[in-house]
Amino acid sequence: MEIAEHTIAFTLSEGDFEMSMGRKPRNQREFDDWAGLLEKGLCNGHIDWDILYECTRDAMT
Numbered sequence: 048m049e050i051a052e053h054t055i056a057f058t059l060s061e062g063d064f065e066m067s068m069g070r071k072p073r074n075q076r077e078f079d080d081w082a083g084l085l086e087k088g089l090c091n092g093h094i095d096w097d098i099l100y101e102c103t104r105d106a107m108t
Contacts, residue, residue: 059085 059082072078
């Protein structure tokens with residue numbers, strides 16, 4: 048049996064911006080620029096997958 052892939056999607060909010068930057072975004076462009084940088088960081092591997100895998104392994108056992 049072949050296992051199908053699973054897609055994970057992230058939604059970023061104004062609240063996420065506030066937690067990151069300590070203030071509200073000045074405008075939509077600033078929010079979009081911030082979100083783009085965050086997405087770039089995620090795509091460049093700035094997630095500690097070992098911690099995520101360990102947490103899910105612990106939750107499954």
